Amino acid sequence: MTVATPLALSFGSPIGLLALLAIPVALLLLAAARRRRTSYAIRFPAATTLALAAGSVSSWRRHVPTALALAAIAALALALAKPQRTVAVPVEGASVVLVTDHSGSMSATDVEPDRLTAAEEAAETFLAKLPKATRVGVVAYSDGPDGTLAPTTDHDRVRQTIEAQSAVGATATGEALQVALDTLAPNGRKAARPASAIVLLSDGKTTTGRDPVEVAKTAKKLGVPVYTVALGTADATIPNPVSPLSPPIAVPPDPETLKQIAELSGGRAFTSGDAGQLRSIYSSLGSRLATKHEDREITAGFAGAGLVLLLAAGLLSLPRVGRLP
Structure with a gap:
């Protein structure tokens, strides 16, 4: 607690x-x-003697x-x-879904030791900041959502789901966001829980599936803010999968689109170029999403x-x- x-x-x-x-x-x-x-004081010849007898203060x-x-x-x-x-107190029944990108670009080593490992370690920091009663779900994705876990208070299962990812495939951010949104607001009904939010971590542009910006607009209507984290540096590359002799592939992050997603949904956007900063962001998010302010x-x-x-x-x-x- x-x-x-x-x-x-x-x-x-x-x-x-x-x-x-x-x-x-x-x-x-x-x-x-x-x-x-x-003004009304009078002279008294023995005043000094009396003061000595009474003792000084x-x-x-x-x-x-x-x-x-x-x-x-x-x-x-x-x-x-x-x-x-004004104090920060735990939100009872808070529910958060972590949407984590594990596309091929997450193998880039511009964030030590690599983007995917840094993201997994940051998720550990996030979970450590949450009260045990906070329900956490996971939607892992690359070409599409391929690792999902419904919100649960079993944070060990959350860790296992996150750690089971490997960097491969394309980036279907919109599809993953839609799955997370359907989890928190099923059948298009506004989220009923006192605190429902999505935390999206991605390192690149959407390359397949639906437009994540449109999903963000729907999330706003349903009362589910999306907090985004753009991971990586602008000059990052990964080896060319076609041939080691081919030029490396540039894999810059896409902070502009992620910022748009956050703003349209009522969340907040972050960018991170190193593992330490990423852990700090996730720590801050853990406190923000699991507490509320009361007078x-x-x-x-x-x-x-x-x-x-x-x-x-x-x-x-x-x-x-x-x-x-």
Whole structure:
């Protein structure tokens, strides 16, 4: 289970912050009271002797009760403003489908040790970020979808499906996206789960099958965002399968189309040229898709702190002067 993580502080009733004006007012009143006591002071010949008999109090100790009282006012004023903390909490019943390209271009070594291995390792990072309750499915594809797993909480099966791929064949991204979409929104019905998303990793242009851009438009209507990751570098090549003596084949990624897919579906596009960056992207996606932000009121904490500070100020002032600051 993912622990809620604090993200930001806000206020449900910010007008309550006006109570903080009590602090400068209290300081002005305290300064005025001290000037008044000085104005009415009288000479007493034995004052030095009495001070020695009573013992001295360090300057900073005389100010501690006042400082605590002011801090208490500040805490109570913040409590009046109903402070809220924004936290990331797990999404119950989240469902994600990983669509992974294992076409022949995934054998390119521009991403160490090669694109396919880097993608598999990044998927491990992604799964590690997800709560155990998150359902994960897989659609592996090249010439067409050839390795599918319905969303499940058995993440070990997900790993096995991903690791069973080998780099071969063409790139049918549109067909794979459609299978993933049918899994999350069967029969064209809008996805009913609280969080349904597709994560698509590909390293090249679609070379066969339906247009993935059109599938992305349908995904938007069905409430399933597609997060895309374009893997590889522009100058990447693979050996020519016809003959080792033939010129190598260029296999640049296609970030433009993947960005279009993400934008049309309501997702977000990423690009990666190295394994470390790819793992970082997948880690971020794992957190994004498995959590949601909620505001939680923390008024009681501020109110409690204010009362404790006020009590401490009173206790520290009594031994010195016999009254509250």
